[in-house]
Amino acid sequence: MKVVLDANIFVSAAIQNGPSHRIIQEWLQGRRLEVVMCPRLLDEITSVLTQRPRIRKWISIADAKVFVENIMTMLDLVPDPTVVDQLLRDDSDDYLIALAQENGAEYIVTGDRDLLDWNPQHLPIISPAGFETILAAIQR
Numbered sequence: 001m002k003v004v005l006d007a008n009i010f011v012s013a014a015i016q017n018g019p020s021h022r023i024i025q026e027w028l029q030g031r032r033l034e035v036v037m038c039p040r041l042l043d044e045i046t047s048v049l050t051q052r053p054r055i056r057k058w059i060s061i062a063d064a065k066v067f068v069e070n071i072m073t074m075l076d077l078v079p080d081p082t083v084v085d086q087l088l089r090d091d092s093d094d095y096l097i098a099l100a101q102e103n104g105a106e107y108i109v110t111g112d113r114d115l116l117d118w119n120p121q122h123l124p125i126i127s128p129a130g131f132e133t134i135l136a137a138i139q140r
Contacts, residue, residue: 003105004103006111009128014064015058035074107126108126
């Protein structure tokens, strides 16, 4: 299953157990998920985990770098998408929609309320808990 995981999924997975962590573990263990990743998304993940001081409460810079390195071993980066239209209130997230569309992703998984509220018919945008439910149903 091909998916785009928003940066907030990776950040949540790095600092706490929960649905995001379990989704990333599923992927890192090579089960059923093909994560679509472009340089812009990888840069966002790396920046949040290594450069935001408030993240230090949960993860050290060294551990954040190890987490990102582990992610990178599983990736085949695709080119940054071409963003044409402003679709969302926060246009800095429009690239995630374009990334999913240009690469045939079946879902975008995010904790971002703007993305979840937008939810177009042609591209399911789902919360980590909702996606975890889908993964569990597929296992059966």
